[in-house]
Amino acid sequence: MFLLVLAGFLVAAIAPGVERVTGRLAGVVLAAAPLTLFAMLLRRAELLEPGGRIEAGGAIRETLHWAPQLGAQLSFRLDGLSLLFALLITGIGGLITLYAGSYLQGHPARGRFFAWLMVFMASMLGLVLADNVISLIVFWELTSISSYFLIGFDHAREAARRAALQALLTTSAGGLAMLAGLVVMAVAGGSWEISELLEQGETLRGHSLYPAMLLLILAGCFTKSAQFPFHYWLPNAMEAPTPVSAYLHSSTMVKAGIYLMARLSPALGGTQLWFAILAIVGGATMVIGAYLAIRQTYLKRILAYSTISALGVLTFLLGLGAAGGEAAAGGAAPVETEIAVYAAQAFTVFLLAHAFYKATLFLIAGSVTHAAGTADVRRLGGLAKAMPLTALAAGLAAFSMAGFPPSFGFLSKELLLEATLKQPSLAILTTAAALLGGILFIVVSGLVAFGPFFGRRQTESPPADASSPTEASPHEVSFPMWIGPLLLGGAGLVCGVLPHGIGEHVVAPAVTAVLGADQLVPIELALWHGFNLPLLLSTIAILTGVGLYVLHPQVSRLLQSGDAAHRFGPEAWYHGGLEGLLAVARWQTGLLQNGSLRAYLRTVLLTAIGLLGWTLLRVDSLPLGIGPWPEKPEEWFYANSYRLAVAGMILLGAVGAVHSGSRLTAIASLGVVGYGVALIYALYGAPDLAMTQFVVETLTVLLFVFVFYYLPNSPRQSTPAHRLRDLLIAVAAGAVMSLLVLVAARVQIDGRISGYFAANSVDVGHGRNVVNVILVDFRALDTLGEITVLAVSALGVLALLKLRPRREKLS
Amino acid sequence: MEWIISIVVGGLYAAGFYLLMRRSLVKVVIGLVLLSQAANLLIFTAGGLRSSQAPLVPEGAKVPPEGFADPLPQALILTAIVIGFGVIAFTLALFQVAYKRVGTDDLDQMNSTDT
Structure with missing residues (x-):
């Protein structure tokens, strides 16, 4: 596994050279690297082979000694959860590389772009595979740094630089808190290996520093995963080239925080504090993100806010499943175990479904902007005729995002509602939040995927930003740009119709890992659960959502009016904090470093x-x-x-x-x-x-x-x-x-x-004379040094007084 | 008798520091000389003012007579005096050239590298 991560970094090193040599085909050639890693991961995990350890709920572990006396090891561990993430990272990474090759065709810095993309992918891979606290932190920071370069790729523009800096400052501030939290956890649990710490759940939860370590670690996860109130950096990160946005949002970066929470939930989860923080923050992020999304009119911004909302859903689910490891391990009431399993199942399925459709939608947004020359959803419409394949992919993704049957998204929504309905307390509140999020998602999917292709343009006026070319003649994009979206969109449908395979091979091991159970938790995924309450709620949600979408122009106008709250939002705190820091720096520099x-x-x-x-x-x-x-x-x-x-x-x-x-x-x-x-x-x-x-x-x-x-x-x-x-x-x-x-x-x-x-x-x-003897005999070398100083000084005096610069002689 | 010397050392330091904080470069250079005197005396006193007997070996003897002054601080200070002189000589030459170029000894007016 170490070799897999290392290979990713090596590809990054040679990527610019490969790009120069292969020219037009660079995207295709370089996409081979992540896809090869994907295949090797499948082999390493012995997936689909009889007797595979991971499918049975186990794990594969490798350790490389790095600095063992400091507790820092390069140890890697592949289990259901890390395999799920690793497959998403490499698989989607491959398709995105392919897409980016065409998207950035002719861009002078394409080689640099590929290099950073590969560094980012390799860091992300290292992060989800790492089993040592220190290596995890190293990879975590590497993702922050490489995403900084990717977001600020277009560094000639100030907006891109500012967005990149904002993302870096926000996520690494959280990263520092996380560093402290993880160290506290490792010391409290007496080990630097995550797999060993997971066994120490009871010790950790009972430790007097438990609230401190939990809050610190969650600070890192929340900033990374753009949870409210740290969500502001993610929409601004849209300044990145579209393939990067697609990658950041679907399977990497923002998922790193989610991954860590899921990874540590068997150790830290299951307490009232965990439930309270995750369910409240997640629920708030879910609703606020979706609300902000439908206020937007630009494709990528709508998608960005919908990602925030989706991340909220994931956090929310991790909070709901709080009964967690303890319950599954036994001793807890069967109801709680059931909730935990449902929540973990909903989490995993939603994660997969979201990765599929979000990557698709971002890539499509890029294609649409590329082909039609605008990203304003009010000016897009009827593109299906010109771009049939992209439209097909968009339709598939929208189905999944909206949660229409028979998509994978539908399945995840049913599971989500099951999990909230089963809550012993607060069932109504959590279900209402989940339902509201679902309704808003339908509106969003209509806006980004249905409207531009099948709807009518709402306005014919030319775009406000005159620099972008007007929609002259929309055309279908080239093969590398539609194959990825189509494959991912199709995956959402296939997994929905035939959930059994993916449920058995991928979801069940991941659920087992999230729950921290010793044995495989059997999962039966099915599209049809019979006529029950979740189905009824889904139907209501779908009807309301569609209705809202139809009325969106009016709703959107209504929402635009309430803009004042924006000025006092979390982003204003960020700017205020940054300016305050600079003011303090200027003040103390003026005071202490005034030059006098x-x-x-x-x-x-x-x-x-x-x-x-x-x-x-x-x-x-x-x-x-x-x-x-x-x-x-x-x-x-x-x-x-x-x-x-x-x-x-x-x-x-x-x-x-x-x-x-x-x-x-x-x-x-x-x-x-x-x-x-x-x-x-x-x-x-x-x-x-x-x-x-x-x-x-x-x-x-x-x-x-x-x-x-x-x-x-x-x-x-x-x-x-x-x-x-x-x-x-x-x-x-x-x-x-x-x-x-x-x-x-x-x-x-x-x-x-x-x-x-x-x-x-x-x-x-x-x-x-003893003093004399010391000077010329015992410490003669000192005296030699003294004489040298005098000689240098004499030379200096001579040079100052006698020599003149040449120009003075001339004048 | 250390307390007498201690007052002398303190007085020299005070004078030296005060002059270092003047705007006139002339005074700064004078302050530098006073500071090096003060430092030498400090080392001398710290080495112990035990005896007025110089560390000299009389004819026919192998070692100095009992109660001689410590030769080690003396050797150190001897070096310091000579090096201090070298530094002062260089500083004065530098000062003279700077004064010729800039036309002032006011440090507040020497705030640019252009002459």
Whole structure:
């Protein structure tokens, strides 16, 4: 399985080259890669073979050591649920690649497009196959990043860039929360392998951090799967080329969050909290998404909102099936088990049906826009004659989406209603929500698939965006562009009419995995359930839906009027948050990074005063090396008078250097300070230092005089208030340094190094001045470095003073 | 006697920092000199002001007499003094050239790379 994922990434690497070589046929050639992966997955899963483990409700597991000491493994696990997703990813991926080859024919960046598409596919495949928490997160983030490049593919347009950034920021913010949640879960469950964590369901649910981990993980799933209130990024992601939209919406990206919730439901599901969050958020998303969808007039936007609604349905179903693993494993009331099985079954069937028809409808939307030159449903109509095959595919998909018999969608709707009706509590509310969603879906399917092909145009006026070509002569699209929709649309019908096969081989293992049951949960899918309540409700829904569709022009106008709510919706929060973040960034940059060196210096000094002062004051056992007050102050004063005199001389010199307005006075004061310091060296047993200091100080003063002599005296440049502020900071810093000296003087220094130098100076270094011997013998390399510094400095001075840039010589 | 030196060190640091925060580049350079003096004295004091006896070995002896001053900080400071001189010399040359080009020593007017 690792090889399958790796192969996906390798294809991505060579995709641009292949695209260049194969030219027109690039789509066909590259589509072979996902379809091959599809076939290999079927083989690996031993599907349709007698004794296949996955069909029996089992799993195949592979582990590759990556960083085992960190718990990070490249382990992969194929069971019913991941197989279902993997087949959708590769199968639909293949058809989409085929379609994209023609759709983007002649586009200069088609090679790059294919590369990102393949990276995206491989990441998605890795995500659904991963069995290790860390690898799962890595693949999860890879899908975020590659979708960023796909949505922003048309990067010359600002709208595309903004949509891509919005998708990335929203999903990766959720991804960060999810990362924390998954780590908490792994630590609580004591394993980094998901399959092991699934066994720990009871421990996890009983853990004190359960609400935290659940909320964090769900934050990641909800942002990724565009649940309300994070749904805003998905319609904007329509800026992507149509094949990408089709792929993102049908089987990848937004399904990643759904997948993770389904994957973890045996471990985390089954609690009141899980039920409350998923059912409420899912139900709200379902209704709000569908409502927003029928307000739209552009094909892709209608479809986008309907996807949000469908994702709401899936989340809702996962919430309803909350009885989950515990119930199936035994101990729970039979009713709850039954609901759980129904919900999981409805979830799986709806997932499949939705993937089939949503991919179809998006691809058709692309074809229609391609062929007719507009995407406004009010200006489309009667295309069936010109595009018979596309129209056929559209009809099939619309049937499934609307839930008309005998499509697969009908089946999923029946199961959904069964699941809601069986709820012990809130049955009426959940059924009503499901019914409302179903009705709106019928309207949507009429709008996107029936109207453009079989309906009449509502308006003849030219499109508002004059740049798009007017609908000159709609024509049928080429083979690669109708085969995919037709196959997928047909699949929706075939699965509906003959549900037994897919139910046994694909749905049942997936349901088993969602429930976390040990043994295969037997599933009997059938189109006809007899005359029962769900059928009655379906009929009502169909009649209402069709009625609403017929009245859509009026309804749509009515809905347009209530636009004010939009400005305060979640998308406004996103923009507000982003602007707030930028404002804070600008404010703090202006405050801290204002470009003034003196401001930086003040910041550094204040920080140092704070940190150093705090640390020094924490050092215990003051008083420091001050010693007791002398018994006879006069004697002490006479004994130390020369020391005090030197100290006073240095301090006076420092004050002079600071205070003097005249440069020469300042330089003279500097000299006083330097000679004073030399005297201190002389007083405390360092004649070498004193001599060096005398010489250097003399030279320094001379240099200063040479440089400053010709400068005019400048008046004070700062205001008194600034001078006072700087003075306070400087005095505080000086006080901290004084304290540092006192603390440092108390520290006992290990005398071994000095002792060694003193003991060996004569014998080894053949010198009687220990300091000298250290410099030229023991630490001779240091001195060599010092000489080098001086030489470089001298060269620099020479270059500055003597050399002139060439242009100056010329002038 | 450390407390006397500690006041000297603190005073030199305060003066140096204050001058570093001036707008006039002349004062900044003077501040730099004061800072390096302060740092040298800090190391000197931290090494211990135990003795006025220089670490010299008298004729005929193998080691310095008991109670000699620690030679190690002295060696370090000797290096620091010389390198500090090199830095100051370079800074002054740089300052002179900059002043010639820009015509001012006000740092607030040296805010562009064009001369």
